[in-house]
Amino acid sequence: MKPKYSYNRQPKKIIQKSKSPPGETSPQNKAEIDLTYGRHPVLAALKSDRQINRIWVTGKLLGHGQFYPLIKEAKANGTIIDEVDSRRLSQLTQGGNHQGIAIQVAPYSYWDLTDLINRAKQTPDPVIVIADGIEDPHNLGAIIRTAEALGVQGLVIPQRRAVGVTSTVMKVAAGALENMAIARVINLNQAITKLKEAGFWIYGTTADTDKLLHETNFSGAVGLVVGSEGKGLSQLTEKNCDQLVAIPLVGKTPSLNASVATAIALYEVFRQRQF
Template sequence: MSQAKVFGIHAAQAALDYSADKIKRAWVDHQRQDKRLMPLLEALNKYQIPVVKADRKKLDGLAEGKNHQGIILDIQLPGVRTEADLKSAVQSLDTPAFFLVLDQVQDPHNLGACLRTADAVGADGIIIPKDNSVGITSTVCKVASGAAETVPVYQVVNLARTLRWLKQQQIWIFGSSGDSEQSVFAADLTLPLALIMGTEGTGMRQLTARQCDFRVKIPMQGTVESLNVSVAAGIMMYEVRRQRGM
């Protein structure tokens, strides 16, 4: 597993809540004694995490000029899981499967936001291809606000092959496509399923789209042609949750 720096009050709190054992050390602004930072310092001491007192210039350099709010953590990033892990997870499920598949999504903010929503709706995990996709990075973890620790991310070598295997396990594959005639709100999403989201603009690759059992769209009333992939995924994942009464 690789290490990275996570910074900011909210991101630091999430790391302490969900992965305190992964934090190797912390840098803290020695001049700050405010109410937002003090609970974090107490938690760092509780978990016996080494704390380095630093000035703002040092922190600015470590955060590469980004807003660190007086705290930076050196943290071991969660690792992505393998195809073998995915197969074990699928075969051990005792409820209808619910996976999110991101086909070549490269923006870490989108993956982080998808992780956060996947955690909220109780999805079983996110599946990504090995090539041309963002993995777990410090930015992903910051945006995910702890969900990178709770939602498994499965990285597969051949996405089409993995989708075919999922279908053999009686999991329905449905994809998001703006040219579909069926609304996501009219589809039966109580089935065991894997939802595929493609990149914004180009959508799913043809090879991936061919694996879909059916495709759905989000009805659009305004003038915009598409939604950000994490926004669209969030709408669809919550529709799954609504239909299943979760």
């Protein structure tokens, strides 16, 4: 159980004000720091088991009832706390919407694929999303957020030619990352084979099929493969799918954003199960 703290204690007792913390990376090298910022994603990270290396926070937010006890606990666990002004945070985040706080989180610890599958199978008729080469961190973050909101049990991403879990992904996921199991694999098609052996039926989303999404029966354990931006599914991945499905489009736009297509497909999967 987390210790309780009085919210009216003076936050200055746990940190020292700093206009330019010694040894800090310059704002120009912000990419090297890989910051997560904004109240919602930071609050989710503070409540999780993730190791946080450093916190930059305004005095006003530091005294906030939600943040103060969590920041104090983080300091007790070895996190460096710097009270800074809003201008300094704007420099660190390169003008991002920091809302008074930014953190440097330790690198994301990916799940082993076998552990992810075993965890997923504890749920009746589990759903796992397989992202085939998503390169845009905003798309991956949006996919994670949608997947967690709809009840997906896990996500599988490749190591090569695809984005991993970065601070931008954390920001876009808006806290959902802390409740989503993600495995990063060397060979995506070997991972698909392993999912098949575990009883998952693999569906690939593509425009090149007459089988429509809403005409497909998504019962049992489902592995939903979504393709990369622009390229879609790779030929080998498409070949390894048990069934290909298409989202019917009636307008002049030929395709959808990867995260939007994933959201539509996942909604149909869970719509069938709910209603």
